[in-house]
Every structure is written in structure tokens, then in C-alpha cells.
Amino acid sequence: VQLVETGGGLIQPGGSLRLSCAASGFTVSSTYMSWVRQAPGKGLEWVSVMYSGGNTYYADSVKGRFTISRDTSKNTVYLQMNSLRAEDTAVYYCASSSGWYPSLDFWGQGTLVTVSS
Amino acid sequence: ESVLTQSPGTLSLSPGERATLSCRASQSVSRNYLAWYQQKPGQAPRLLIFGASSRATGIPDRFSGSGSGTDFTLTINRLEPEDFAVYYCQRYGSSPWTFGQGTKVEMK
Numbered sequence: 363v364q365l366v367e368t369g370g371g372l373i374q375p376g377g378s379l380r381l382s383c384a385a386s387g388f389t390v391s392s393t394y395m396s397w398v399r400q401a402p403g404k405g406l407e408w409v410s411v412m413y414s415g416g417n418t419y420y421a422d423s424v425k426g427r428f429t430i431s432r433d434t435s436k437n438t439v440y441l442q443m444n445s446l447r448a449e450d451t452a453v454y455y456c457a458s459s460s461g462w463y464p465s466l467d468f469w470g471q472g473t474l475v476t477v478s479s
Numbered sequence: 480e481s482v483l484t485q486s487p488g489t490l491s492l493s494p495g496e497r498a499t500l501s502c503r504a505s506q507s508v509s510r511n512y513l514a515w516y517q518q519k520p521g522q523a524p525r526l527l528i529f530g531a532s533s534r535a536t537g538i539p540d541r542f543s544g545s546g547s548g549t550d551f552t553l554t555i556n557r558l559e560p561e562d563f564a565v566y567y568c569q570r571y572g573s574s575p576w577t578f579g580q581g582t583k584v585e586m587k
Contacts, residue, residue: 396576398524406516406524406567408576419574422480455523464572465514465529467536472523 363387363468365456370473373446381441381473383456390432394459395439396466397430399452399475409454410441414462424450446477481506483568485579491587498555500582502568507548512572515544515553518581519564527566528553555584 369381383395397409410420410430418430429442439456453474457466482505490498502513511531516524526535528544531551541556555562563586568579 398578405565405581406518406569406578408569408578411574411576419576421575457524463529464512465526465535466516466524466569466571467526467529469523469525 363458363460365458365468365470367454367456367470367473370454370475372476372478374479375447375477377446377477378442378444379446379475381443381454381456381475383439383441383470385437385439385458388458388460389434390437390439390458391434393461394464394466395430395432396457397428397441398455398457398466399450400455400472401449401452404452407452412439443475446475448477451475451477480575481508481570481577483570483577483579485566485568485582487582488580489583489585491585492558493587494558494560496558498553498558498562498584500553500555500566500584502546502551502553502579504549504551504570508551508570510572511547512570513544513546513551514569514571515542516567516569517562517564518567524567558584560586 364386396411427445453472455472456470460467513531515528518524532544
């Protein structure tokens with residue numbers, strides 16, 4: 363099992379960015395896929411999750427601005443981030459469960475998003 | 480919304496000692512959907528415990544989890560040098576999948 367995040371970078375406040383999480387070794391539509399972020403020097407913050415059935419949930423801090431989605435043909439999960447703020451600056455991790463049980467068993471290496479002018 | 484409060488913030492111990500970390504939820508955690516993660520500097524978190532007390536694959540048996548409802552504990556018996564890290568608890572399975580603020584286990 364491997365998760366590889368891409369798409370991070372420097373973006374101005376108010377801008378948009380799309381993160382990708384390419385999975386191998388399992389099917390993203392068969393399990394729970396989540397995004398977790400970590401601001402510099404801070405703790406972990408859960409951002410969003412997509413269930414195998416397609417239901418999606420978000421932290422209040424990103425609701426209405428971020429959207430999680432998946433492309434089963436590419437076995438990839440995305441995080442579309444709009445209206446970015448300085449406080450969204452963080453390393454964003456993609457994480458997945460290993461099956462029907464929702465604990466986050468596998469993690470990617472993370473991608474850094476910096477929101478600054 | 481369920482808040483997870485971890486204590487202490489920092490634990491200063493020597494190799495070979497036992498670490499006891501606490502995670503308290505403001506609301507009962509249903510189905511004991513409570514996990515513990517270890518994170519070392521510059522690395523992604525690693526799942527240690529799921530379901531409050533089940534060890535994840537490959538996790539040494541010196542790590543154990545216990546508790547139910549609102550009070551949970553992670554115990555690390557006989558600390559090894561590689562165990563000095565930050566530990567997070569997390570509730571999952573129903574939104575929001577909240578993390579605690581973390582406990583740093585540092586070498587005395």
C-alpha cells in the first residue's frame with residue numbers, strides 16, 4: 363500500500379489549489395480516505411473524509427471552502443481548496459483505512475501548502 | 480462536537496520506564512472508535528492502536544491501549560529510545576474525526 367500526495371506549493375491568500383493523493387495496493391473507492399493537516403510546529407488537524415459509499419464530511423474550519431473527491435479510474439483522491447487563508451498553511455497528509463474499518467492505517471508523506479502574499 | 484483532551488502535554492522519562500498517556504473525550508466515543516498515533520519529527524503519523532485497545536500490524540507489545548466511553552489510556556512499557564516522540568489520540572467513524580492536541584514523550 364502506498365499513498366503519494368502532490369500539488370502543494372506557495373499560493374496567495376484567496377487563491378485555489380488542488381491536492382492529489384495517488385493510491386496503490388488498494389482501491390480508493392473501497393475504503394475510507396481522509397485528509398489531515400499539520401500547521402508548522404502544531405498538532406494534527408483532521409480536515410475531511412470520504413466514505414466508500416461516497417459520503418463526505420469536513421471540519422468546520424474548511425467547510426464550504428474545501429471539497430474532497432475521487433477518480434476511481436486513476437485511483438486517486440483529491441482535495442480542492444478554495445478561498446485559501448494564511449491559517450491553511452500546513453503539511454497536508456492523505457490517509458486511508460485498510461478496509462471496512464475506519465481507522466487510518468496508511469499515510470502518505472505529506473505535501474506542504476503555504477498561503478502567503 | 481467531541482473534544483479530545485490529552486494529558487500531560489509533555490512527559491519526561493528515561494529509557495526503560497513506563498509511560499502513561501491520557502485522552503479524555505468531552506462526549507462518549509461510540510463503538511470505542513479511538514485510535515492512537517505516534518509521530519516523529521519530519522515523519523507522517525503511524526497508527527499504533529485502534530478500537531481503543533487493538534494493536535495495529537507490526538506494533539510491539541510494549542504498546543497497549545485501554546479505556547472506554549470518555550477515558551482512554553495509552554501505556555508504553557519499558558520505553559525504548561525509538562519511542563520518544565509525540566503521541567496523538569483520535570476519534571473516528573463519525574464526523575468530526577477529531578484529534579487530541581498531542582503528548583510529547585521526551586527523554587529525561
